[in-house]
Amino acid sequence: MALLRWMRRRAKCCCMTCCGVFVFIIASLALFGRYLYKKEHCTDVESKQIIEGLCDLYSQGEVTGSLCSALCESRDLHYQTCTNYRKGKKVLFLTCDSCIPGKTSVSVVLKMKTDLSERDQLDMSHLELDTEQRQKDYVREVEFLVKNSFMFLRHKDMSKHKDILSFAWGWNFHEYLKNSNNRQKAVVVASSSLWSLTEQQEYLMSRDLYNYSFIPRIYGTCGPAYVVENTQTLGNYEFEMFKGWPHSWKERAAIALKLIHLIKDLDNLGQKLHLCDIKPDNFGLRDNGEVTLIDTDCAMFERNLLEQFNHTNCTKHDDCDFFDCRGFCDTKTKQCLLERTNNNMQSLCEDVFVGYFPKMPTGLLRDPPGAIKVELFKLLQECSNPVVETERHNARQHAQPNTVKKLQELLLRSIVDLS
Structure with missing residues (x-):
């Protein structure tokens, strides 16, 4: 009888130990899953902060693009939701009231490779821009760099594009400079905004293959961010x-x-x-x-x-x-x-x-x-x-x-x- 009671106590102890280990494993997995979720999952608060950060740079005259005004001034772009973006590019879903003429609203996606503070910026501080000729030389340097970006993507000769900067930006680069009150600053801001876009593989490929139906349409840009059509995954x-x-x-x-x-x-x-x-x-x-x-x-x-x-x-x-x-x-x-x-x-x-x-x-x-x-x-x-x-x-x-x-x-x- 004593042996039987000992065996029962032993079995009960083993059972409780196993249950304890099981509960510990489940709890650990749950905590780890919660940690990963918080680490990887985007939030509406952070996503709206990304948009506000972009608009702050725009108001300070540090970035520009064809959709900056719609995003930050007229507020024609309205935030909806986001996807997980901790380890990759930022991807925000919005609606746009002015992206397609004649359409009240269309669903779009705003994409950006990295945090605003880590965006690729064009470092050409060694060049003086105090004269019109030096500004033209600066723009030629930017043209050379942008052509090289396309060459690296596809090893394709881009010389057929007479205005490579406008082609890459999807906005008239030279018209923007012409209409700016401060051409010297405009050259730097426009070049930097374009450069931060052409350093993103997906954006560059979308521009290069823009005439193929399988490429989502780019509606416009603002600094390092670009807005494309939203298609059902x-x-x-x-x-x-x-x-x-x-x-x-x-x-x-x-x-x-x-x-x-x-x-x-x-x-x-x-x-x-x-x-x-x-x-x-x-x-x-x-x-x-x-x-x-x-x-x-x-x-x-x-x-x-x-x-x-x-x-x-x-x-x-x-x-x-x-x-x-x-x-x-x-x-x-x-x-x-x-x-x-x-x-x-x-x-x-x-x-x-x-x-x-x-x-x-x-x-x-x-x-x-x-x-x-x-x-x-x-x-x-x-x-x-x-x-x-x-x-x-x-x-x-x-x-x-x-x-x-x-x-x-x-x-x-x-x-x-x-x-």
């Missing part, structure tokens, strides 16, 4: 545990076809554009059904991507990866090869069409009609995890054109069958 089309399947197959299949066309377009820009951070939240959808690229901070033209691989030492393939752009490690030389082993289409299938669980798709092409379920699953597996005869073991491969063609045909057929 495809993250809204992902499966969520308590929402079930809110979007029809026909709707999702149509979007998938548009995404495939977009990916093909990116191969025909003179130089391939590689999307190295592919996820639903980085694609947008306009009201007319057009798809857009919401975030291009990790998009790189081919030459720049290869240079990224060129400067990387390695012992395994993962060492050569630049986010979703997979590289290949030559284990003999310990150097990354100058090529991407997968492609945009493979990443699109893996991260958008299939989703997080390959064996049970939760992505855009989840829950297809029963008639195509088996064939679709097979094609998605071939696309997201291609099996290609090669000596390159453990390296992610390109999605093959024939697989993509079959996938397009299957999606199109499924849409027609449901019509």
Whole structure:
């Protein structure tokens, strides 16, 4: 009996200890989660302070831009909400009453790379601006730097642009100087504001590719901040545990076809554009059904991507990866090869069409009609995890054109069958 009581006490003690440890772990995780939430999550107070800080700089004559007046004087831009921005650029959602002529209000996004105090400023204090000629020399120096920014982005000759500063700013640079009361100060303020924009990858790429429909429209700028059209993120089309399947197959299949066309377009820009951070939240959808690229901070033209691989030492393939752009490690030389082993289409299938669980798709092409379920699953597996005869073991491969063609045909057929 004594032994039995001892065993019961021992079991009870162990149980209480385990419960205590479990509670401690849960509490620790909750506290850590709360810490991360507070650390990463934006707040309305801070976001409004960003706008006020920008307007303070504008009122002090330190920044300028085509939308500064609407943001800070007429107050045609109204703050709505924000997204997490602690580790990346600031992203604020607003409505704009004057961005589109004839439209009462339109939803827009204000973006800015860093804190205002850390913005890239043009340091050309060594140049005197006390004469008109010296001011012209200053502007020529700025033109040279801005052209170099475009060259670095795409290695593209920008000499065809007679007025590179106005093209890059989206506002008439020289007209601004001409209409300023203090031209000497205006040269510095305009140049600094433009420079803080061209040092941001996404802004520069949006200006460079402005005539492509997949690039969100830039409505204007103010200092280092720029305002673009707001398009619905495809993250809204992902499966969520308590929402079930809110979007029809026909709707999702149509979007998938548009995404495939977009990916093909990116191969025909003179130089391939590689999307190295592919996820639903980085694609947008306009009201007319057009798809857009919401975030291009990790998009790189081919030459720049290869240079990224060129400067990387390695012992395994993962060492050569630049986010979703997979590289290949030559284990003999310990150097990354100058090529991407997968492609945009493979990443699109893996991260958008299939989703997080390959064996049970939760992505855009989840829950297809029963008639195509088996064939679709097979094609998605071939696309997201291609099996290609090669000596390159453990390296992610390109999605093959024939697989993509079959996938397009299957999606199109499924849409027609449901019509």
